[in-house]
Amino acid sequence: MLGMYPTFYVPYIGSAWVMGIIGVIHVVASHTSVGASFLFAALETKAYRDDEPQIMVFIKRYGVFLLVFSYIIGSITGPGIWYAITVASPRGVSGLIHNFVWVWAAEWVFFTVEVIGVYALVYLIGKVDKLTHLKLTWSFALASWATMLLIVGILSFMMWPGSENWYQTGSTNDAFYNINFFAHLGVRTGSMFVMAAVVGFLVAAGIKDPDLKRSVVRIIAPIGLLGGFFSVMMFFYYLRTLPDNATVLLNSYLVPQYGKAMIFVFLATTAYLLFVWWKPQWLKLGIAVPMFLVISVLGVWPEERMRETMRKPYVAGQYIYSNQVLARDVPGKGIEGEVDKIAEKGLLQLHPFIPEQLRTITPENKLQVGEVLAKVACANCHALEPGAPLRNIPDKFHGATDEDLIAAFIGGPLKHGAIPYMPRIDLPQPEVDAIAAYIASVNQNRPKAAGDEEAGTPTALLEKKDN
Amino acid sequence: MDIGTVMNTMRDPAGIPAPVELFRILMIATWVFHIAFVVLALGAASLAIYAFWRREQSPYWTGISIAMTKVAKVSVSLLIVLGVAPLLFTQVIYDPQWYASNVLSARWAIAFIFTLIVAYCLWFAFYYGNKEVAKRHIGFYAVIALLLFLLDGLIMHVLSYQAILPGQWMGWYAPNGELDMSGAHLHAMQWPRYLFIISLSAPAVGFYLIAYDDYLKRRRDQNPDYLAFARRLGQRIAQYGLIVSLALFVWWQFDNPASTGLVWLPGGWAVAAALAVLLFEVTYFRDRLHGYLFLAGGMVMLLLLAIWREVIRVAYLAPFGYSVVDEKVNADWPSLALFFLTVAGIGGLVGGFYLTLLYRAGRVEGVYQADRTMSAMGTGAIVILGIWTGVFFLYGIAIWASNALTY
Ligand code: HEM
Numbered sequence: 111m112l113g114m115y116p117t118f119y120v121p122y123i124g125s126a127w128v129m130g131i132i133g134v135i136h137v138v139a140s141h142t143s144v145g146a147s148f149l150f151a152a153l154e155t156k157a158y159r160d161d162e163p164q165i166m167v168f169i170k171r172y173g174v175f176l177l178v179f180s181y182i183i184g185s186i187t188g189p190g191i192w193y194a195i196t197v198a199s200p201r202g203v204s205g206l207i208h209n210f211v212w213v214w215a216a217e218w219v220f221f222t223v224e225v226i227g228v229y230a231l232v233y234l235i236g237k238v239d240k241l242t243h244l245k246l247t248w249s250f251a252l253a254s255w256a257t258m259l260l261i262v263g264i265l266s267f268m269m270w271p272g273s274e275n276w277y278q279t280g281s282t283n284d285a286f287y288n289i290n291f292f293a294h295l296g297v298r299t300g301s302m303f304v305m306a307a308v309v310g311f312l313v314a315a316g317i318k319d320p321d322l323k324r325s326v327v328r329i330i331a332p333i334g335l336l337g338g339f340f341s342v343m344m345f346f347y348y349l350r351t352l353p354d355n356a357t358v359l360l361n362s363y364l365v366p367q368y369g370k371a372m373i374f375v376f377l378a379t380t381a382y383l384l385f386v387w388w389k390p391q392w393l394k395l396g397i398a399v400p401m402f403l404v405i406s407v408l409g410v411w412p413e414e415r416m417r418e419t420m421r422k423p424y425v426a427g428q429y430i431y432s433n434q435v436l437a438r439d440v441p442g443k444g445i446e447g448e449v450d451k452i453a454e455k456g457l458l459q460l461h462p463f464i465p466e467q468l469r470t471i472t473p474e475n476k477l478q479v480g481e482v483l484a485k486v487a488c489a490n491c492h493a494l495e496p497g498a499p500l501r502n503i504p505d506k507f508h509g510a511t512d513e514d515l516i517a518a519f520i521g522g523p524l525k526h527g528a529i530p531y532m533p534r535i536d537l538p539q540p541e542v543d544a545i546a547a548y549i550a551s552v553n554q555n556r557p558k559a560a561g562d563e564e565a566g567t568p569t570a571l572l573e574k575k576d577n
Numbered sequence: 578m579d580i581g582t583v584m585n586t587m588r589d590p591a592g593i594p595a596p597v598e599l600f601r602i603l604m605i606a607t608w609v610f611h612i613a614f615v616v617l618a619l620g621a622a623s624l625a626i627y628a629f630w631r632r633e634q635s636p637y638w639t640g641i642s643i644a645m646t647k648v649a650k651v652s653v654s655l656l657i658v659l660g661v662a663p664l665l666f667t668q669v670i671y672d673p674q675w676y677a678s679n680v681l682s683a684r685w686a687i688a689f690i691f692t693l694i695v696a697y698c699l700w701f702a703f704y705y706g707n708k709e710v711a712k713r714h715i716g717f718y719a720v721i722a723l724l725l726f727l728l729d730g731l732i733m734h735v736l737s738y739q740a741i742l743p744g745q746w747m748g749w750y751a752p753n754g755e756l757d758m759s760g761a762h763l764h765a766m767q768w769p770r771y772l773f774i775i776s777l778s779a780p781a782v783g784f785y786l787i788a789y790d791d792y793l794k795r796r797r798d799q800n801p802d803y804l805a806f807a808r809r810l811g812q813r814i815a816q817y818g819l820i821v822s823l824a825l826f827v828w829w830q831f832d833n834p835a836s837t838g839l840v841w842l843p844g845g846w847a848v849a850a851a852l853a854v855l856l857f858e859v860t861y862f863r864d865r866l867h868g869y870l871f872l873a874g875g876m877v878m879l880l881l882l883a884i885w886r887e888v889i890r891v892a893y894l895a896p897f898g899y900s901v902v903d904e905k906v907n908a909d910w911p912s913l914a915l916f917f918l919t920v921a922g923i924g925g926l927v928g929g930f931y932l933t934l935l936y937r938a939g940r941v942e943g944v945y946q947a948d949r950t951m952s953a954m955g956t957g958a959i960v961i962l963g964i965w966t967g968v969f970f971l972y973g974i975a976i977w978a979s980n981a982l983t984y
Contacts (some may be wrong), residue, residue, distance in 0.1 A: 212599075
């Protein structure tokens with residue numbers, strides 16, 4: 111038996127997009143809050159040194175805005191991502207928790223301190239002496255950044271440990287300080303300043319006093335620009351730290367799909383920051399709000415989807431496949447791979463959550479079994495409805511209705527793990543046939559739309575750039 | 578398949594990185610803080626709403642409403658962060674149960690997040706409108722927010738409760754053999770348990786009001802009559818609330834299946850006894866005891882409850898042959914040291930700095946001037962964070978480099 115869980119299936123967008131959506135909201139909110147904490151520290155230092163108390167008015171406004179925008183939304187979507195991964199990928203999240211529980215717990219300490227800190231920071235402006243408040247703000251900034259330091263190690267381990275060591279030692283050190291940790295940290299640290307600047311402009315746009323507006327904008331804008339520049343440099347370095355499966359996906363799918371949007375966002379953001387730096391008084395809500403939306407949605411969605419996609423076929427550490435199967439042995443933890451066991455006995459026998467009457471395939475239940483198997487083995491990355499946005503399988507087979515052809519793909523490239531970004535799914539022949547029968551029947555029954563492509567060969571899976 | 582064997586196989590094959598009892602203690606202890614702020618938030622929110630509708634009758638009600646709105650606002654923030662820790666530790670030792678329960682009600686687990694965001698935003702809308710003069714309709718925001726908070730509590734309860742009913746998982750997942758992967762249902766709830774925990778909101782806000790009086794008494798800009806009003810109100814709410822809680826608790830005691838034998842164990846009755854003691858104190862010593870003592874008493878009661886919940890979980894799971902005691906341990910000392918050093922250094926010094934500053938600043942009128950201790954704490958906070966970050970990088974670079982070389 112395998113330690114698999116029941117499956118949560120979301121039609122059309124898959125649980126992957128549910129996670130993506132929550133993830134984007136969270137990334138925007140959390141990066142803004144960490145970046146903003148440093149802006150506060152920089153601004154308040156200036157207010158303190160040059161005796162410009164009006165800057166504190168801005169900090170207070172931004173702080174109150176952040177409380178709602180970042181802390182409520184950020185602190186709820188944080189556990190939110192967790193819940194979303196939990197239901198989408200229980201063994202993935204479990205693997206992470208069991209490797210990193212103490213790191214997460216340490217992050218939690220910072221997080222708690224941060225939440226208390228943000229209330230203190232906002233409500234104690236003018237209620238405690240200035241130097242004490244300045245200390246509060248700097249410590250708050252450092253504590254906020256620490257939450258990022260700690261989570262990035264976990265996130266970058268999800269991509270891969272980068273060396274064989276972790277598999278042998280099982281040590282959290284080796285998992286956490288993985289090959290792409292520092293690069294990833296750099297990307298996020300740089301981009302948090304961009305986010306904070308863009309959100310800061312939202313707040314600054316509402317300032318009436320022209321002098322205050324200028325002095326605030328002229329501090330924020332260059333910090334945002336520098337952050338953005340740093341982030342881009344680190345991104346190129348980050349690309350060098352990726353595993354092969356990620357590079358393949360990047361070149362064949364992701365760059366064609368998202369490349370232009372990313373260049374556009376980069377140029378637009380740079381232009382925006384430069385422009386506002388030059389003409390602070392032109393900063394109005396009518397510009398600041400749309401720019402915020404464009405940058406956060408067009409900038410963060412591709413970034414999150416890319417990171418998510420590049421990790422394929424794994425969810426964590428290149429040892430847990432997206433479809434919840436353990437991909438390999440990890441001697442350091444006493445973990446054994448499951449792919450070969452499944453090849454021998456089949457999912458129907460080994461998966462604990464299969465109803466008894468579906469464990470043996472009969473002509474009557476074949477399609478039903480095929481559907482269950484497709485949901486268990488494929489649906490973590492693919493929708494099963496034709497036309498659905500999440501790499502839907504019926505379209506990936508170009509509408510094919512030929513069971514043998516579909517079975518040849520499953521029993522060929524998929525069985526041998528020949529596609530770098532898909533798990534090796536090696537199933538006994540009857541299970542392969544059941545899945546093939548199911549996919550063929552979906553295509554048989556699909557609503558015929560004008561311009562539907564001719565049924566093609568499954569090698570199209572390798573070529574179509576619609577990931 | 579035998580679900581007990583299944584659960585044992587579902588355990589994460591990586592094992593756990595420290596002795597199981599350590600995680601168990603942390604899980605229980607951190608949940609106490611979560612639930613403390615849950616009940617305080619719910620109690621404060623309910624009272625804020627009630628007082629809001631009575632504001633015409635006396636300015637004191639306006640004061641209470643505004644104050645409780647703030648208390649609820651901050652408490653929700655805290656209950657969220659404080660929920661993260663038990664969430665983490667539960668998943669370490671009860672991973673099969675927690676994940677299965679979540680997946681089986683997956684849409685609700687996700688809805689929990691979105692409803693919580695909506696509820697909290699509504700609460701903020703209420704908070705910004707709830708001033709000396711306020712529009713009446715904002716009261717509805719607050720009511721909706723409170724109902725959503727209660728729904729979120731119900732979802733939490735269901736997830737906890739389903740987790741200890743493994744015998745029914747397959748039936749929920751595949752009713753009549755038809756698989757249902759939609760996660761669209763809440764499958765099981767135990768009303769007395771849920772209602773009992775929620776009912777603790779009354780004593781929570783009651784004790785808070787008593788402590789509120791004791792905290793603000795020293796400030797000359799506070800009206801003593803108002804504070805006395807708040808204290809009396811708190812005493813009444815706590816008193817009646819405790820009677821209700823006690824009744825619900827007894828109901829819960831007898832609602833657990835007889836086969837578990839739980840009703841014969843002393844742990845549950847210890848919770849009841851703690852409730853009774855608190856009731857006795859708030860009835861007979863209401864003015865003689867300091868408000869902070871009631872709060873402390875409340876925390877002791879919650880700790881007993883937290884332990885009792887664990888006893889219940891063990892009792893429900895034991896017949897399936899599942900016990901966390903035989904969990905595989907793959908110890909990882911460096912990351913354990915990271916956590917405990919962070920708790921001591923960052924939690925203690927930085928957190929301590931913030932809390933002390935908030936506490937002291939709240940007790941003076943005008944600007945609070947830091948004394949030498951406070952000033953040293955502030956500097957210490959920055960220094961300790963600098964050291965922490967420095968060590969994080971130096972240590973990390975060393976490991977990273979040695980791994981990169983072998984790559
Ligand atoms: C308004 C929001 C919330 C309310 C009203 C609430 C209420 C509750 C209640 C009543 C319980 C006890 C359930 C039972 O024992 O039957 C509980 C348990 C728990 N809550 Fe919350 N909660 C809320 C938000 C959160 C959040 C945001 C998190 C996580 C970040 C969280 C994490 C937990 C955990 C881990 C448990 C224990 C689960 C277990 O032991 O099985 N809660 N909560």
